[in-house]
Amino acid sequence: MVLSAAGTWLMKYAFLLGFVALFVFFSTQSPSFLSGSNLMNIVEGSALLLLVALALTLVVSSGGIDLSVGTALDFGAWFAIVGMVSFGLPWWAAIIAALVGGALVGALNAFLIVKLGVTPFLATLGTFFIGRSIQQIGTNGGANVTFRQAPEEFQALAGGSTFGIPHEIYIVGVICIGFFVFLSKSKHGQRIHAMGLQDSAARVAGLRTRRYRALIYIFAGVTAAVAGILMSSGLRIYTPMAGFSYLLDGIAAVFIGASMHPRSRPNVAGTLVGVLFLTMLSNGLDLLGLDFNTKAALRGIVLLVALVVAFLVSSRGAKRGLPLRLDLPLPVEEKK
Numbered sequence: 001m002v003l004s005a006a007g008t009w010l011m012k013y014a015f016l017l018g019f020v021a022l023f024v025f026f027s028t029q030s031p032s033f034l035s036g037s038n039l040m041n042i043v044e045g046s047a048l049l050l051l052v053a054l055a056l057t058l059v060v061s062s063g064g065i066d067l068s069v070g071t072a073l074d075f076g077a078w079f080a081i082v083g084m085v086s087f088g089l090p091w092w093a094a095i096i097a098a099l100v101g102g103a104l105v106g107a108l109n110a111f112l113i114v115k116l117g118v119t120p121f122l123a124t125l126g127t128f129f130i131g132r133s134i135q136q137i138g139t140n141g142g143a144n145v146t147f148r149q150a151p152e153e154f155q156a157l158a159g160g161s162t163f164g165i166p167h168e169i170y171i172v173g174v175i176c177i178g179f180f181v182f183l184s185k186s187k188h189g190q191r192i193h194a195m196g197l198q199d200s201a202a203r204v205a206g207l208r209t210r211r212y213r214a215l216i217y218i219f220a221g222v223t224a225a226v227a228g229i230l231m232s233s234g235l236r237i238y239t240p241m242a243g244f245s246y247l248l249d250g251i252a253a254v255f256i257g258a259s260m261h262p263r264s265r266p267n268v269a270g271t272l273v274g275v276l277f278l279t280m281l282s283n284g285l286d287l288l289g290l291d292f293n294t295k296a297a298l299r300g301i302v303l304l305v306a307l308v309v310a311f312l313v314s315s316r317g318a319k320r321g322l323p324l325r326l327d328l329p330l331p332v333e334e335k336k
Contacts (some may be wrong), residue, residue, distance in 0.1 A: 014309045019277050022302070026284035033287055040166075046279040046292045047172040048073075051227035051252040052243075053257075053271045054179045057219035061183060061253050062216050063196035064113070064120040068105055069250060070243030071131030072221040075101035076228025078135065078145070081238040084154070085147045091154035095229055100227025105131060106218035114214045135240040145238040159233035168230045171265055175226065180268040192216065193265065249278050252307060259310035263265075277306070 026033045052069050059066040077202025079101035083094035105127060112123035158168045181190040195201040195209050203209050215229050224243070232238055256277065281302055285295045 015256060015277075015306065016273075018306060018309065019273065022277070022281065022284070025288065026280070030287040031282060031286065038283065038287070039154065041278050042045055042276065042283050044166050044169060045283065046169045046275045048227045048231055049246055049249055049253065049279065050172055050272065050275045051230075052175060052246040053253040053275050054176060054268065055223040055258070056250045056254045057218055057271045058179070058183070058192070058223070059120075059266060060258075061189075061196050061218050062192045062213060063199055064213065064216070065124065065251075066109065066217065066220055067121070067124040067129060068222060069224040070241075070245070070247045071128050072102040072105040072224035072241030073228040073231070073246060074131065074135060074238075074241060075105055075237045076225030076234040077242070078138070078228070078231045078240075079145050079225075080154075080229050081145050081236075084150060085145065091151040094154065097169065098225050098229045098232075099222050102223070102228070103218050104221070105224075109221070110214035111216040115209045132241055139240050142240045146236065148236050150233070150236050154233055155236065158230045158231075159223045162198025162237075162336040168234070171226075171230065173267075175223070176268065177273060180198055183268055188212075196265070241298040249275075252303060256306055256310045267295075278303070287316060 012016040032038055037190060043211075055069050055072075056066060057142050058291070068293045076098040080094045080098035080100075084091065089097060108127050108130070109120075109124050112118040112126065113120055116123075118126070139145065156167060158166070158169070160167045162170070183192065191202065192211060194205070194207065195212060199209055227246070228243065231242070252286040253271050253274030254266050256274035257268075258264050258266045260270040260273065281299055285299055290298070
C-alpha cells in the first residue's frame, strides 16, 4: 500500500521533479546559469514559444490540433514587415495587418474544419502547405525581407524595456494572464473544455460547437501572429517558414503541461511550465559548450523522456477523470 502510494505520488509530480533536477544540474555545471542576465534570457527566450503554445493550448482544449500555428506566426511577421516596407503603412497599421494575416490562417482552418468537415489534422496540415507555398511565391523562393529602418515604436515592442524588463515580456505576460482567466475562470472556457472532453455531449447540451470551433481557430491564428509581430520587431527581418521551428516545441509544451493537471487536461499554467522547461533545456545545453550535434541529441533524449513521462501520467489521469458535466451555464438563446 505504501509502495503504491509512493508510486502514485512520483507519477503525479514526475515532471516537476524532473524540472527541478534539470535546474539543479545546470546550476552546478555552469556558474553563469543562475546569473540574473541568464535567467532573464530564459524568460525572454520563452516569449514567442509561449504565444505559440498558448494558441495550441486553446485548440487542444477544444479537442482539436493546429499544425498551422507556425504559418500564422510567419504571416504575422510577413504582413507587418511588408506593410511598412512595400505599402508605407504606419507601424500601428502594420500591426493590424499582421493580426489580419494570422486571422486569415485561422479562418481557412475554420472553413475547412467547420464548413467542409475536414479533420483538424488534415485541415491544418493543408493550411500549412498552402501557407508555405504562398510565402515561397511571395518572396521569390524564400528570400528574406529586411527593414532595418523600422519605426522606433515598432522596434520598441520587442527591443525596448521598462524597469529593466523587456517589453515583450510584459506583452506576453498580459496575454498569458488573459488566456488563464478565459480558459480557467470564464463560462466560455468551461464550454471549450466540454467540447474537448465530449463534443457530441456538448452539442446535446445546447452548445453551438461549430461557432466556438471556428472562433477558436481564428483566435489561435491571431495569437500566433502576435508572436510573428514580436519576432519581426526584434529582428527587423522576415524569414519565410521560420515559424515552423516553434510547432513541435509548442505541441510538446502543451502535452507536458497537460500531464501536470489533475485530470490531464491542457491548461495555461502547465503550458507555461512546459515552455520554461524547453527553453531552460536549450539554454543550459548552450552554456555547457557542447557541439551542435551533441546538443541536439541530448535535447532530443531529454525531451523524449519528458514526453514519455507526460504520456504515462496523462494516461493515468484520463482513467481517473470525472465524467463530463452537462449542466454548463448556457445562454438562453443557445438552449434550443
